[in-house]
Amino acid sequence: MKLNNVTRLLLCATLVIFAATSCVKEGPMGLTGPAGKDGTNGKDGKDANETCKMCHNPTKVDLIAVQFQFSKHEYGEAAFEEAGNTGCTPCHAQEAFKDVVKRNVSSGFTLNPTTGRYTLDYATTADKAFGELGCSTCHSSIHATYGSSDLPSLTTVAPVPMVMLGGKKIIDLKADGGKSNLCVKCHQPRPQTNLQTGNAQDWVAIAANPTGIAYDANANSATTNIIRPSYRMHIHYGAVGGIYAGMGGVEFAGSLPYTNSTHTTVASCIDCHMGADAGKSNLVGRAGGHTFFAKGNLTTCNAAGCHTTAVTSASTTLWATPRAEIKKLLNDLAAKLSVGGVDIMNRNANTNEALGGVNLWAGLTTNNYDGYLNVYDVTLNNPNLGSAIYGNTTGPFQNPSPGSTWTAEQKAFNLTLPKLSLTNAQYGAIINFQLCLRDYSLGIHNYAYTKALLTNSIAKL
Numbered sequence: 001m002k003l004n005n006v007t008r009l010l011l012c013a014t015l016v017i018f019a020a021t022s023c024v025k026e027g028p029m030g031l032t033g034p035a036g037k038d039g040t041n042g043k044d045g046k047d048a049n050e051t052c053k054m055c056h057n058p059t060k061v062d063l064i065a066v067q068f069q070f071s072k073h074e075y076g077e078a079a080f081e082e083a084g085n086t087g088c089t090p091c092h093a094q095e096a097f098k099d100v101v102k103r104n105v106s107s108g109f110t111l112n113p114t115t116g117r118y119t120l121d122y123a124t125t126a127d128k129a130f131g132e133l134g135c136s137t138c139h140s141s142i143h144a145t146y147g148s149s150d151l152p153s154l155t156t157v158a159p160v161p162m163v164m165l166g167g168k169k170i171i172d173l174k175a176d177g178g179k180s181n182l183c184v185k186c187h188q189p190r191p192q193t194n195l196q197t198g199n200a201q202d203w204v205a206i207a208a209n210p211t212g213i214a215y216d217a218n219a220n221s222a223t224t225n226i227i228r229p230s231y232r233m234h235i236h237y238g239a240v241g242g243i244y245a246g247m248g249g250v251e252f253a254g255s256l257p258y259t260n261s262t263h264t265t266v267a268s269c270i271d272c273h274m275g276a277d278a279g280k281s282n283l284v285g286r287a288g289g290h291t292f293f294a295k296g297n298l299t300t301c302n303a304a305g306c307h308t309t310a311v312t313s314a315s316t317t318l319w320a321t322p323r324a325e326i327k328k329l330l331n332d333l334a335a336k337l338s339v340g341g342v343d344i345m346n347r348n349a350n351t352n353e354a355l356g357g358v359n360l361w362a363g364l365t366t367n368n369y370d371g372y373l374n375v376y377d378v379t380l381n382n383p384n385l386g387s388a389i390y391g392n393t394t395g396p397f398q399n400p401s402p403g404s405t406w407t408a409e410q411k412a413f414n415l416t417l418p419k420l421s422l423t424n425a426q427y428g429a430i431i432n433f434q435l436c437l438r439d440y441s442l443g444i445h446n447y448a449y450t451k452a453l454l455t456n457s458i459a460k461l
Contacts, residue, residue, distance in 0.1 A: 054148045061151075067290040068135075079132040086123045091186040091238070094131030096124035098140075101156045101185070107167035109199045117198035120191065122163050138182060157181050164189040164235065164248050166200035171245040176268035180244075183269040188241035189248050189435065192233075195222045203250045203428070210252060210425035210460050217419035220400050227427060228400045229420050231346070231377040235431060237360075239438035246449040249435055250428030254456025261448045267306060275300030319444070326436070326443035329454035330365050333433050336461040339420065342396050345433065346372040361437050371434040375399050376417055378410045429457040 055061045068074050082088040089096035090105070099105075100122065109118040136142055141153035157178035161167035171188070173180035192201045206214070215225045227233065235248075242248030246260040277288040277297060287297035294300065298319070301311040311318045337344040348359040348370040357380075359370040372380075376395035397420040402411050422430075432453040436443075443450040 051146050055151060064290045067288075070286045070291040070293065073133045073137075073292065076133075079130075083130050084126070086126055086129050087120070089129040090122060090124050092133075093124075093129060094133050094137040095128045096131065097133075097137055097186070098155060099124045099128040107161040107163045109166050118193075118200075119198060120163070120166075120193075120200075154179065154182050156185060160184050160188065160241070162188060162242065162247060164191045164200070164242060165203070166191065168200075169247050171241060171247060173245060173264070173268065175266055176270055180269040184241035184245065187238040189239055190236035192227070192235065192431065194226050195228060196226060201226065203248075203431075206424045206428050207250050207252045210423065210428070212424040214422045214424050214427035215400075215420075217398070217400065217421040227422070229373055229375050229397070229422060230399060230401065231372050231375045231380050231395065233373055233375075233430075234371055234434050235438075237438055239435045240440065240445060243435055243439040243450060244445045246446055249449070249453040250431050250457070251453070252425070252428060252456045252460045254452070254459050256452040256455050258452050259448045261446045262306075263444075264446055271306070272300045322447050323442040323444065326447070326450055326454070327364065327366075329451065329458065330369075330433065330437055330442075331367070333429060333454055333458050333461075334365060334367065334369055336458055337426065337429060337433065339397075340418070342418075343367070343369075343374055344397070344420070344426070344430065345369045346374050346395075348372075361440065364437060364440070364442060369433075369437060371437050373397075373430070375420065376414050378403065378406055425457075425460045429461055432457045 078092040079089075079094070082092040085092075086096075090100045091097065105123070106121040108121050110121055111118050131137075138155055139151060139153060140155040141150045144150050144153075158181060159170045159172035159178075160181050162169045162171060171181065171184050172178070173184065193199065194201055206212070213225070215227050215229055219225070220228070235242075244264060246258065246264055249258075251258050273288075273292045273294045274290070275288045275294075275297065276299065277286075277291075287293040287295070288300065296313070298311045298313065301307050301318075307318065309315075309318075313319060334343065334345050346369065347367045348357065349362060349368045350357055350359055351362045352358065359368055361370055362368045374395055375397045376399045380395070396417060398417040399414050400419075402414055406414075436450050436454055439445055439450065
């Protein structure tokens with residue numbers, strides 16, 4: 001049979017539709033193949049959230065962080081003020097402190113053969129002179145394993161060569177596993193340097209020759225004098241490490257031997273400064289723990305297990321009596337440190353931080369001495385600042401080293417003031433006064449050593 005053209009077209013269209021429909025349909029499933037080899041079981045992974053909560057919870061790190069907000073390590077301005085200063089930041093900035101510990105930087109002085117003068121080795125490098133103090137300043141292994149063992153690891157508990165003495169004496173407070181050495185690494189006196197050599201002052205030689213001349217104002221020369229008195233001629237502010245360890249004072253021979261109280265060997269900084277607040281401090285909720293604040297919080301004296309009889313602010317033998325005795329000795333020594341009835345030591349009644357020049361040690365002496373000297377300085381105690389800030393209006397003694405920025409009028413005024421010469425006895429007594437005042441505890445840290453320094457200094461004058 002012969003198909004006409006129309007029939008052929010219809011047949012072709014039908015075949016195309018059938019072919020297209022057949023392509024999208026799935027055929028029958030084939031036979032199941034053999035089972036594959038089982039894989040190796042993997043180890044269970046750690047639950048990161050649960051690990052974090054071991055430390056980051058209200059009773060551990062969260063509480064520590066809040067306490068630290070009340071610590072002067074946190075809100076002090078020193079890290080900002082000293083940033084970039086390679087000599088100061090080892091105690092004022094986080095990365096600098098970690099650097100000197102890691103490199104075990106020497107506390108000694110090194111002679112420069114070109115200049116013939118010594119320089120202090122204890123410094124960081126310019127690229128490390130920064131960083132606000134924080135957790136990793138003291139805790140070296142935070143987030144090393146993300147386990148609970150990270151937090152207790154401290155940056156250092158090694159014995160501390162005293163910078164003040166050019167590393168010649170070493171503080172090693174062994175109680176509590178040496179943890180106090182971490183504190184003393186920074187909380188120690190800074191050195192006084194010899195004007196002639198640049199080396200650390202030889203306190204042994206000064207104590208042995210009390211009638212010698214430390215500074216002769218009528219011969220203002222580095223060839224004969226070992227110092228030039230200035231407003232800031234002092235051992236800085238970390239006196240407590242030296243006093244607590246019974247080292248660093250100018251030990252004049254006298255009626256009292258240089259011994260240490262029991263605290264030095266059986267107690268640690270942690271015992272008193274990191275105990276529980278217990279709501280007994282004069283600033284409730286701002287003492288103990290990582291506030292490091294101990295003032296008024298005497299519960300720590302008993303909690304440490306040292307005193308079987310509770311120590312309170314009314315306790316006579318263990319608190320009120322020794323503090324009153326040391327305060328009297330400080331007053332007596334300051335009275336001896338005078339020339340023509342004028343104090344060598346600076347008085348400063350200012351406790352208002354808003355005014356600047358605040359005296360951290362106000363109240364520890366009757367006349368509110370701050371450890372600075374009454375030497376004229378245009379930026380620190382000139383007449384324009386007024387007695388409300390720095391305790392006096394002029395700085396009654398002449399400055400032997402006027403600043404390069406002083407005006408002609410300021411230099412002329414300075415020359416009208418009386419000159420200040422110092423014997424070795426006076427110089428050493430000034431250092432001892434600063435150490436015992438700025439220790440801040442009025443002898444509680446180390447009553448025996450404090451009393452000996454003050455008593456023998458008074459007798460020597």
